[in-house]
Amino acid sequence: MGVKGPAARSCITQIQPYQPGKPVAEVERELGIRQAVKLASNENVFGPSPRVRTALRKAVNQVHIYPDGACYYLRAALARDLGCRPDELILGNGSNELLVLLGMVYLNAGDEVLSSQMSFVVYSMVADLLGAKFIAPPMRDFTYDLETMAGFITSKTKLIFIANPNNPTGTLIEKQALRRFIDRVPTHCLVVLDEAYYEYVQRPLAGNTLDWVRERNNLVVLRTFSKAFALAGLRVGYGMAPAKVRENIERVRDPFNVNSLAQVAALAALADKAYMRKCVAYTQTERKRLSKELLKLGLKVIPSQTNFLFVKFPRTEGVQVGQSLLQQGIIVRPFPGSYVRITMGKIAENNKMLKAIKNIL
Numbered sequence: 001m002g003v004k005g006p007a008a009r010s011c012i013t014q015i016q017p018y019q020p021g022k023p024v025a026e027v028e029r030e031l032g033i034r035q036a037v038k039l040a041s042n043e044n045v046f047g048p049s050p051r052v053r054t055a056l057r058k059a060v061n062q063v064h065i066y067p068d069g070a071c072y073y074l075r076a077a078l079a080r081d082l083g084c085r086p087d088e089l090i091l092g093n094g095s096n097e098l099l100v101l102l103g104m105v106y107l108n109a110g111d112e113v114l115s116s117q118m119s120f121v122v123y124s125m126v127a128d129l130l131g132a133k134f135i136a137p138p139m140r141d142f143t144y145d146l147e148t149m150a151g152f153i154t155s156k157t158k159l160i161f162i163a164n165p166n167n168p169t170g171t172l173i174e175k176q177a178l179r180r181f182i183d184r185v186p187t188h189c190l191v192v193l194d195e196a197y198y199e200y201v202q203r204p205l206a207g208n209t210l211d212w213v214r215e216r217n218n219l220v221v222l223r224t225f226s227k228a229f230a231l232a233g234l235r236v237g238y239g240m241a242p243a244k245v246r247e248n249i250e251r252v253r254d255p256f257n258v259n260s261l262a263q264v265a266a267l268a269a270l271a272d273k274a275y276m277r278k279c280v281a282y283t284q285t286e287r288k289r290l291s292k293e294l295l296k297l298g299l300k301v302i303p304s305q306t307n308f309l310f311v312k313f314p315r316t317e318g319v320q321v322g323q324s325l326l327q328q329g330i331i332v333r334p335f336p337g338s339y340v341r342i343t344m345g346k347i348a349e350n351n352k353m354l355k356a357i358k359n360i361l
């Protein structure tokens with residue numbers, strides 16, 4: 001009654017909460033429709049591997065016990081898979097948590113975070129959370145303009161976030177160019193190379209970035225089980241980081257940041273990489289087909305190395321396109337400037353999406 005509660009930190013009140021893609025059930029309820037198709041959150045439409053499902057059913061009986069805070073078995077399996085030592089890895093409640101933890105460790109108010117316009121939205125949120133300044137020069141051809149970015153590095157730059165491939169544009173930075181940029185970054189800046197979509201990259205294009213981590217003290221590479229491994233709902237991300245970075249993350253992380261079901265599921269998913277590869281192969285084929293179909297409709301399709309396409313519509317704002325598709329039961333992610341991001345679904349879902357787009361054009 002007129003009494004104000006405690007004031008939040010001033011930088012917090014500036015933050016726009018993250019807007020997740022609308023869940024299917026919500027769209028169906030609101031529009032009174034059935035069989036809505038969600039192509040908005042870059043999930044793996046096939047769901048987890050059968051081995052993951054079996055492992056989870058067993059693990060459910062153990063949820064009264066705290067998880068293994070060190071993720072011993074998952075860490076060991078990842079290390080074997082990646083060819084590194086278990087202690088070289090960091091694990092988190094999704095790679096999203098690792099992005100936030102890196103912000104907590106490195107950002108003082110007034111520091112600068114460098115990334116790009118049209119990069120992953122969480123990067124600017126991390127800067128805002130810690131009262132740091134987010135510096136985002138424009139992209140060139142929907143890709144990080146590394147030359148221009150290098151010119152924005154100052155004595156205040158602490159973190160440089162690069163998603164490769166990028167979300168939402170889907171583009172990949174060429175290996176040599178990326179390497180040249182990282183070599184130029186001064187040692188007071190930490191480069192965070194976010195490879196959430198790594199598995200979807202056509203093989204010869206993917207770089208050996210984990211090797212680069214060992215060569216310097218200012219590079220972290222992050223990956224996730226949320227996309228190709230289909231575990232978005234369980235939240236497991238991981239990365240390789242230099243010793244100092246790992247020690248600092250240990251200081252700030254929740255002692256049980258990766259839950260027990262997530263650990264079991266990720267372990268089972270790693271043991272069934274054939275399933276993951278099948279999902280990726282499907283996605284790569286479907287990526288080609290859909291790109292062609294959308295181009296035929298006269299839309300601009302940005303070449304993608306991910307499980308989604310960034311598409312430009314003529315004259316219509318992305319939000320409007322999103323609304324029109326929503327009315328037809330297709331959930332996509334709109335972006336400013338006539339763009340929408342469309343995650344690849346199953347063939348029938350994608351065909352439904354193509355039909356809905358034809359209707360609005």
Ligand SMILES: Cc1ncc(COP(=O)(O)O)c(C=O)c1O
Binds near residue numbers: 042166223224226235
């Ligand atoms: C580029 C990028 N990085 C990180 C994430 C976060 O992934 P998660 O927290 O599910 O591991 C996403 C999710 O969409 C992403 O697109």
